[in-house]
Amino acid sequence: xxxxxxxxxMRTPLFLPLLALISFAPPLAAETEETPFRIGLIxxxxxxxxxxxxxxNPLFVLLQEHLAPHGIRPGMxxxxxxxxxxxxxxAGEVEAVLESLFNLLRMPAGQLEPWIVAERKGERQVSxxxxxxxxxxxxxxRDLAGKRIAFESPRSTSAYAIPRAMLERAGLGLAxxxxxxxxxxxxxxxxxxxxxxxxxxxxxxxxxxxxFNDSDWVKLPESLRGRLRVIAQSRPFLRWLFYIHSxxxxxxxxxxxxxxxxxPATPTGRQALAQAKITDLALFxxxxxxxxxxxRDLLGLRE
Numbered sequence: 001x002x003x004x005x006x007x008x009x010m011r012t013p014l015f016l017p018l019l020a021l022i023s024f025a026p027p028l029a030a031e032t033e034e035t036p037f038r039i040g041l042i043x044x045x046x047x048x049x050x051x052x053x054x055x056x057n058p059l060f061v062l063l064q065e066h067l068a069p070h071g072i073r074p075g076m077x078x079x080x081x082x083x084x085x086x087x088x089x090x091a092g093e094v095e096a097v098l099e100s101l102f103n104l105l106r107m108p109a110g111q112l113e114p115w116i117v118a119e120r121k122g123e124r125q126v127s128x129x130x131x132x133x134x135x136x137x138x139x140x141x142r143d144l145a146g147k148r149i150a151f152e153s154p155r156s157t158s159a160y161a162i163p164r165a166m167l168e169r170a171g172l173g174l175a176x177x178x179x180x181x182x183x184x185x186x187x188x189x190x191x192x193x194x195x196x197x198x199x200x201x202x203x204x205x206x207x208x209x210x211x212f213n214d215s216d217w218v219k220l221p222e223s224l225r226g227r228l229r230v231i232a233q234s235r236p237f238l239r240w241l242f243y244i245h246s247x248x249x250x251x252x253x254x255x256x257x258x259x260x261x262x263x264p265a266t267p268t269g270r271q272a273l274a275q276a277k278i279t280d281l282a283l284f285x286x287x288x289x290x291x292x293x294x295x296r297d298l299l300g301l302r303e
Contacts, residue, residue, distance in 0.1 A: 163211025
């Protein structure tokens with residue numbers, strides 16, 4: 001968090017209760033008997049940290065209420081990007097991470113392990129699709145050489161990382177749209193910010209292709225989806241997960257797990273989760289590893 005934004009929070013009464021819930025540095029054990037449990041997230045809007053507070057404040061308030069009797073103090077650690085979150089994990093500044101699979105697979109090896117699957121926006125798992133205009137002569141991914149594609153945002157698994165990996169596996173190079181020294185056959189990409197804008201760009205010919213997940217494809221208005229056509233689809237992968245640090249004590253892990261998994265069963269829990277765009281929580285099972293491996297293989301990542 002920038003100093004300027006931190007000063008703003010300190011001056012703003014609205015955020016004063018929230019400051020007690022958010023850990024931006026490891027607390028001093030000598031000053032409190034509570035055990036910290038800091039959950040790392042990447043800001044969804046790079047220019048607005050307050051957006052994340054609006055999303056997650058109800059959830060952290062509820063977690064603090066339920067975990068105080070166990071002597072556990074939940075906290076939120078916001079990172080500006082994937083690299084900052086990596087550094088915080090490596091430094092031991094978080095006990096868990098709640099993120100998309102792409103960002104989780106980029107965390108330091110051996111420190112985090114899958115823990116709880118979060119159903120986000122109604123989807124537990126998704127696959128990525130790459131689409132073009134319905135009347136486009138493009139038939140497969142190789143036809144996109146030298147063309148343009150619209151992604152959603154750099155932090156997205158299903159609307160950036162996986163579609164990009166699909167193009168690379170098809171032997172295509174990529175370059176930011178507008179890069180002067182980009183090879184002529186490179187697929188030039190730009191970020192639209194949201195899925196609906198991606199679809200409109202393709203339908204209007206501003207880019208030749210777009211890529212996001214199959215659920216967002218189905219949710220497009222029929223009048224818009226009818227002007228588009230899918231040319232490639234990935235294998236399914238988990239959308240959103242909690243990963244937990246391997247050094248967390250069994251007692252703390254068990255208490256956190258019991259509280260988190262009980263949230264979808266209560267009205268206040270469902271409301272707090274819904275504010276964070278989470279519709280359900282379930283324990284990560286051995287069968288889920290195949291869905292993680294699908295993304296790992298597509299992204300070319302090793303164990």
